[in-house]
Amino acid sequence: MTTTDTAADYSTLKLDVPEGVQTVSITRDFAATPDKVFRAHIDPELFVKWCGPDSITNTIREWNATTGGNWSYVSNDDRGEYAFFGSFHEVRENERIVQTFTFEGFPDAVNLEILKLTDLGDGRTRLTSTSIFDSVESRDGMVASGMEHGIVEGYNKLDRLLA
Amino acid sequence: MADQLSKVFAALADPTRRDMVARLSVADSTVNELAEPYDVSLQAVSKHLKVLEDSGLVSRTRDAQRRPVHLEDNVFDLMTKWIERYKQQAEERYQRLDAVLEAMNADEATNDSDSSAASAKGSDDSAPHSTDRKSRKGA
Numbered sequence: 001m002t003t004t005d006t007a008a009d010y011s012t013l014k015l016d017v018p019e020g021v022q023t024v025s026i027t028r029d030f031a032a033t034p035d036k037v038f039r040a041h042i043d044p045e046l047f048v049k050w051c052g053p054d055s056i057t058n059t060i061r062e063w064n065a066t067t068g069g070n071w072s073y074v075s076n077d078d079r080g081e082y083a084f085f086g087s088f089h090e091v092r093e094n095e096r097i098v099q100t101f102t103f104e105g106f107p108d109a110v111n112l113e114i115l116k117l118t119d120l121g122d123g124r125t126r127l128t129s130t131s132i133f134d135s136v137e138s139r140d141g142m143v144a145s146g147m148e149h150g151i152v153e154g155y156n157k158l159d160r161l162l163a
Numbered sequence: 164m165a166d167q168l169s170k171v172f173a174a175l176a177d178p179t180r181r182d183m184v185a186r187l188s189v190a191d192s193t194v195n196e197l198a199e200p201y202d203v204s205l206q207a208v209s210k211h212l213k214v215l216e217d218s219g220l221v222s223r224t225r226d227a228q229r230r231p232v233h234l235e236d237n238v239f240d241l242m243t244k245w246i247e248r249y250k251q252q253a254e255e256r257y258q259r260l261d262a263v264l265e266a267m268n269a270d271e272a273t274n275d276s277d278s279s280a281a282s283a284k285g286s287d288d289s290a291p292h293s294t295d296r297k298s299r300k301g302a
Contacts, residue, residue, distance in 0.1 A: 013257055015250040020176040028257050032264035036271075040263050050259035123268075127257075140172040 006120050022139050026129045034094040034117040034125045041065075041097055041115070048073070067091050071099070086110075101131075109138045170218035171238055179203075180211050184220060184234060191231035 009029065016025040030037050040046045042065035048058040052075055061072040065088055072085035083104040089112075090098040097115045111133045118126040133139035175181055183197055198208040212232060215221045222233050 013250060013254040015246065015253060017246050017249070019172070019181065020178075026253055028254075030257075030261065030264055032268055036264055036267045037260075040260055040267070046263055046267075050256065050263045053255075053259070136172060136176050137169065140169055 006126075010126060017139075020136060022133045022136055024131045024133075024139060026127075028127050029120065030125045030127060031123065032125060033123055034119050037117055037125045037127060038094045038097075042091060061085075064088065065091055110134055111138070167219055167238075171220060174214050174218035174220055177211070177214075180215055183211060183215065187221060187232060187234035191233045193229055193231055197232060 010027045011029050014027040016023075016027075040050065044060045044063040044065075048060065051073075052058055055077055057076045059074045059076070061074060061083075062085075063071050063073075065071070067088065067090050069088040069091070070086070071088060072083070074081055074083045076082075085102055085104065086100040088097070088099050090096065095117055097113075099113050099115075100110055101113055102110045111131045113129060113131045115127065115129045118128070120126055131139075175184065179201065186192065186197065194205065194208060194212065197212070198205050201208065212221065212223075216223065218238070220235055220238050222235055223230050224233060
């Protein structure tokens with residue numbers, strides 16, 4: 001366990017994609033208490049509000065945000081339908097969410113996401129998320145497909161901005 | 164493009180190849196020069212070079228018999244752009260989360276002011292505390 005450097009500022013996202021390993025790490029601070037950031041992740045009505053832009057319609061198929069629970073949703077846009085599913089391996093209130101993630105378009109690839117919330121005090125929370133892929137190729141493919149199709153995480157809005 | 168990047172990342176997954184790339188970033192080298200620090204056969208070094216060449220990371224020019232190995236910097240630009248864009252996508256996603264959290268904070272502030280108005284009646288001590296909270300909300 002590393003101690004949290006509360007003096008550091010991650011109001012803009014820090015991304016770490018180290019060469020030759022199977023992880024992607026994200027650090028980001030939020031102007032809300034840990035219980036709210038936690039709720040925004042486990043309450044499906046809140047989750048669909050931010051997991052994709054307006055051009056994407058997300059339909060929750062299953063959602064059981066408890067330790068040992070499962071989730072599944074379908075994203076629709078004008079280019080088609082994309083389905084995702086996974087398990088909530090561990091849901092620890094206001095602190096930690098460990099889950100698996102599979103895009104049905106690549107059924108053989110799975111990643112494990114370990115998300116940690118740290119109370120920075122003063123109504124601020126630091127989110128650190130480490131995704132561990134089943135191979136370096138899977139990781140790079142995931143990141144690359146996000147760029148190629150802009151769809152995996154529902155980012156086609158940004159695609160148009162950058163076009 | 165993604166395919167080339169996959170090759171680049173696969174090529175860089177090996178520590179010997181990463182070391183070769185690091186040395187080539189300083190200057191072009193011949194195969195013999197590149198092989199020097201390693202306790203492996205020239206053939207093994209050539210195999211590593213082949214992987215780097217296939218990924219587009221390095222090229223080999225015909226400079227008489229010398230044939231130096233050259234690092235293609237533009238491949239790194241491509242990788243940097245690729246990671247930068249992934250980062251922007253993640254940031255965009257979290258800016259949407261910011262908006263959701265802001266709405267949650269605003270909701271709570273409305274509920275708070277209802278309940279603190281009720282509880283403040285009986286205690287003057289709560290006044291500085293609620294001022295402090297207000298200033299934070301405004302920040």
